[in-house]
Every structure is written in C-alpha cells, then in structure tokens.
Amino acid sequence: MIDGALVQWLADELAAAAAQARPVAPLTARAPGLDLTGAYAVQRALVRRWTDAGDRVVGHKVGLTSAAMQQQLGVDQPDSGVLLDRMVRTDGAILDAGRLIAPRVEAELALVLGADVPAGATRDQAAAAIASVAVAVEVIDSRIADWRIAVEDTVADNASSAYAVVGWPVPVEDVGDLRTVGLVLHRNGDVAATGAGAAVLGDPVLALTWLARRLAEPGKRLQAGQVVLPGAVHAAVPLAAGDVVTATGSGLGSVSLRMAAA
C-alpha cells in the first residue's frame, strides 16, 4: 500500500502526462508498494482533479475482459475507468494526434443504462437496466511510456482510456442477444478486426455486474443515464495520424472517427 501523499503525487503526474501528451515511466517500477487498491486510489484522485476542474462523469469503461488480455497482464478479473463528458464524442469526430501518445482503437458496444445497477445485481437485473445499445470506437492510450504496463499502472491511468466515439443508441429489445452482436472495425477501408459480444467475459452483461460490485461504496453506484463500454471484442489496433476508423455493429449502424495530423 502507498500513502496519501504518494497517491496524490502520482495522480498529479498522470494528469500532467495526459495534458501534455508526454508519457511517464511505469509507476510500478517507481512505487513498488502500489497494489490494486492503491491504483484505484490514484485513479480516484486523478478523476477528482478533472471533476474539480469542471469535467463531468458520464459513464465507465471496463477493460481486461478477454482471457487473452487477462493472461497477458497476469490478472483474473477486469479493470475499470471513468468516462468524462469531454472524452465521449459522436460520429464523425476528428481527434487531434498531438493530444495522444500511442493511441489504439477497439470496436465496442456501448450500453446505455435506463436504471441504476445496484452492487448485488444479478445478471438478469443488470440486463434489465440496459435501455439501449450503440456501436462505439474506443480510443485507448497509455500515459505510461510504450505501453509497458502492469495492471496497477493501467488502473491508475484511468484504465488507459482516451476517447469513446459513440453512435446512435438502438433500443435493447431491437438488438436481442448481446453475445452474438458482431462488430467490424475498418481502418482506411480494410477490415482490421472483427469480434462478437461474447468476447467480453462470455456475456457483456457480466461486465455490468462486475462493475456494479466494484463501484460499491458510499456515494458511488452505476447510475441510470450513464454509458458503459463493457470491453473490447478484439485485440486493439494501432491508430496513426491520417487514419479513418469505422466500427459497424449488427443492427447498430456504424460510427467513424478521423485522426487529424499532428
């Protein structure tokens, strides 16, 4: 465990790294006492800095939801980060390469909540809280140099989140089984990756029940109106200046972003 002063110091350092798009060395290499609890404390301090400056929390993202990613980082559970209003963009978004360090993209589902999800929610209760579903491109980025991350590094760094370009939501009744919703990621006209909802913990709804449990503390809960990115359905694809990326989902239409030159 690390003390409160170090938590704040690491949060300040990550905030500066994000603001200047200048990466820092792995936190775990410099603060060996940093465990998962401490990493979430750093994330909370980082988010508090942003909300104190006027940003609004509009949702959450869940990461490390595939067996492959969990093996790679040596963990047996997902992680999560916070989505702020300035991170969530709409179709046709143009992102500034100069504000990102080593960005990657993933096609994802975006789940829009119509009701709160309490900490002990069952799978079916969590499913019933989903009002609508959209297709999204998540842009991830690491403020840790060269993505040399341990799980504590990425958790402290707000789960390596950067942007989510989210399409128009479709009522969940019209979407049906989320496990077989397919997602196709095109980059500059070529199919770069494909996957289906079942890649997320076997069932994307389980990302909601996990997240609801993780957020369980006074004053925190998964709320109606929030958007949740439940996790990637394919390995992340590098994003370069000039790239145009489109995600298309079964019955969900598509959403695009362009990465402007630096």
Next chain:
Amino acid sequence: MTTPASAARSLREARLARIPRRPFTDTDPALDEAWGYRVQDLDRAGRLAAGERLVGAKLGLTSRAKQRTMGVAQPIVGFLTDAMQLGTGDDERVLGRTAQPRVEPEIAFRLARELDRPLTPWTAEQAVDAVTVAVEVIDSRYAAFGFRLPDVVADNTSAAGFLVGRWTHPRRAGDLATAGCVLSVDGAVAHTATGAAVLGHPLRALVHLSEHLVRRGERLPAGAVVLAGALTDAVPVRPGVVHRAEIRGLGAVELVPADR
C-alpha cells in the same frame, strides 16, 4: 521433382494411416501452386473413382492475417465429398479418421443453380438459395500443420470433415458481414468474429470460387455446399467436448466427437 501422382499417393497413405508427413516443398522448393492443384485434382479423381461423391467446395486462406502468413494475396480452393460430411450420430468418426484435427466456425452457402460463370459481389447472393452456420474439421497431412502454399493446396486445403446447421433463406439471415460468430468449447468462449473476417464479406468467397472454377473450366452443380472460409482461428478437436459455433441469424451447430 516429386510428380503429382506420387505426391497424391503419399498424401493418401498419410491420410489413411493417420501419420503426418514432411511437406514436399522441404525437398522441392521449386514446387508451385499449379503443381498443388494438379495433386489435388488427382486426389479428387482417386476418391471419386473409389465411390465418393463430390458435394461441394471450400475456401481457405480467406483472412488477411493467414494470407500474409502464407505470402499470398488470394484464397485457395479445395473440394468436399460426401465422405467428409458429418451428421447427427456419426460425429465420433472424426477422431477415428484424423491425425491432428482442428475445428473452425464457418458460413456455408448452398448453390441455387449450377455455378458455371463468374459472379460479381452484386449477383453472388442470387446464386445461393440457403445459408447456414457450419463447423469445419481440418486435419493437415503435414506434421503440426507445417506447410507452404503448394503443400496445402495439394493436401486439399487440409479438408477432413464438415457439419452444417439448419439452412436459412439468405434474405432472412440478416447482414452476414456484421453477424457475430462465437466459437466455444464446453461453454467457454474460444474465439469470436463476424462474417467480415472472410474477405470483408463472405459472399466474396463465392465470387472468388466462381472465378476459380471458370479459369479451370469446371462447374459445381445446384445444391452443392460452399464453405466460405474460417471466421476465426481453429481450436484442437478433443473427445467428449462440445465444440459449438453460433452465428447471429444462422443458429448454432455442435460437434461432440466420441473418443477414438
């Protein structure tokens, strides 16, 4: 150089004995894709002479990733016979007839009419009267699936068996490019993809097949089955285990092989 006739003979022996062999290109680096198809043609002629019936075709190397690995820009084509068709009750045959079987999820098309002319992406759907989910069992006659392009073409693109699901009219199947595909093993998700993993759209496999047939002066009859190509990486086939492929709009199909 290994003659096509002797290569076809050794591949048949390797298949029947279930003992994988070394790739021909190890000793004959000059062998090419055309040589591979000559071997495949002899293999097919031999099987048909022995009483097997031609029931369709299959495509391989339909993903960019696999094409890059093999250093090609085009898919490859193999043939399907009735002896490869698995159905309810005879799934146990899979392990008894193969050496190192793997299974992959696919989209299968059924031809509405004879395929004897080149299709375009805009006419391909009209050539099909039904579509479904399938699992293909592949089994290389080369040790550990270690082969180069001419070897795998000669080996009928590793074809071993296939199991198709319930046929659906293409118009009721929905968009095949975005349809999600889930391959699971005893309930655990192994891989996911969508139809776009096959050449951007699975109907493109049919277009490629039509061009391949026309170039070779061949045709496929109405009712023939076309396996469009693997949607995900393959997983090893294990006895007593449920290998399940599900595709949105097409249903699911399960292969549960008995111990050999």
